[in-house]
Amino acid sequence: MRFDHRLMASNIGGVMTTKSELENYLKSEFGMSKIEGETFGADFDLGDGRSQGVLAKIVDDQLIVASPFAEKGQVSADDVFEASHLPVLMMGDMYFAARIFPIADLQTEEVDYMISSAALTADGLEEKLGLGDDF
Amino acid sequence: MATVEEIRGFIEETYSVKWEEGSSLVSINFDLGNGRSQLVMVGVIGKALVAASPFAKISDISADQALSISNTHKPVTLLGDSYYGHSSAFPLENLQPDEVLHVIEFITQIADDSERELGLGDAL
Numbered sequence: 001m002r003f004d005h006r007l008m009a010s011n012i013g014g015v016m017t018t019k020s021e022l023e024n025y026l027k028s029e030f031g032m033s034k035i036e037g038e039t040f041g042a043d044f045d046l047g048d049g050r051s052q053g054v055l056a057k058i059v060d061d062q063l064i065v066a067s068p069f070a071e072k073g074q075v076s077a078d079d080v081f082e083a084s085h086l087p088v089l090m091m092g093d094m095y096f097a098a099r100i101f102p103i104a105d106l107q108t109e110e111v112d113y114m115i116s117s118a119a120l121t122a123d124g125l126e127e128k129l130g131l132g133d134d135f
Numbered sequence: 136m137a138t139v140e141e142i143r144g145f146i147e148e149t150y151s152v153k154w155e156e157g158s159s160l161v162s163i164n165f166d167l168g169n170g171r172s173q174l175v176m177v178g179v180i181g182k183a184l185v186a187a188s189p190f191a192k193i194s195d196i197s198a199d200q201a202l203s204i205s206n207t208h209k210p211v212t213l214l215g216d217s218y219y220g221h222s223s224a225f226p227l228e229n230l231q232p233d234e235v236l237h238v239i240e241f242i243t244q245i246a247d248d249s250e251r252e253l254g255l256g257d258a259l
Contacts, residue, residue, distance in 0.1 A: 059208050062241075066210075077198035087210030087222055090202050098210035101223065102237040110234075113226055 019058055025108060026056050030115060044119055050133050052119040055096075056111075061103050065114040066096035067122035068135040075129055083128050086121050097121035138227070139179045145232060146177055146239075160185075165243050171257050173247040176214075177239055184225050186239045188246030189218035189259045196253060204249045218259075221246045 023040070026032040032040035038058035046052055057064045070080070072093040080088055080095055089098045099114040126133060143154055146161065154161050160178035167173055175188040191201060193213070201219040205211045212222040223238050250259060 064208050077202045081198050081213040085213050087212045089205030089210040100210055102241055105231050105233050107229055
């Protein structure tokens with residue numbers, strides 16, 4: 001799916017009050033598919049030959065958006081923090097750029113922002129850490 | 136809610152704090168009950184509301200320990216050059232008052248939880 005963060009600002013905001021509304025938005029707006037439970041994922045074409053995978057996970061009353069940029073064996077945790085002052089997390093043996101936000105009152109443009117900022121941060125970190133475009 | 140002034144005014148009124156002249160961030164020290172407190176920095180940077188709360192000095196734990204906290208789905212941020220913490224940033228546009236409160240209080244709570252999980256007492 002083509003991903004153009006410059007278009008995000010034109011989205012008209014709407015409040016999603018239920019998890020199912022949020023799930024439907026992730027599927028319809030971003031072409032995300034369910035991976036397991038309440039985890040959704042999609043790969044985005046960032047242009048210039050680069051792509052980026054993004055996961056959106058609903059945990060309790062939070063939406064977590066995470067985009068991988070390295071495996072644990074490729075870089076150390078020190079390398080990660082040296083490269084980034086933005087939120088990162090580990091899931092399994094992978095490092096992710098991540099955003100978290102309470103679902104209550106979440107609006108569509110805020111979901112857009114979480115997805116675009118996580119994807120662009122992860123892609124930037126891949127480049128900064130000299131890791132190619134593996135994710 | 137959309138402007139920097141409105142956001143600042145809302146935070147000042149809600150938490151009885153005052154922005155210092157020329158400062159982009161204001162510090163709030165929350166009393167979380169049970170003898171615990173938690174520091175959070177809130178501000179408007181560019182066109183985004185930013186909230187950040189530290190849970191450890193980088194001299195007190197390793198980067199691996201800091202990231203171990205994120206296994207419970209709490210993204211970790213290096214705050215400045217001295218602290219690990221949790222943070223969130225969101226565009227001001229269409230930000231609702233409830234969301235401002237949610238972000239500030241959520242980041243505050245998970246930072247205190249992380250401090251406790253790591254056995255670091257209540258220094259921050």
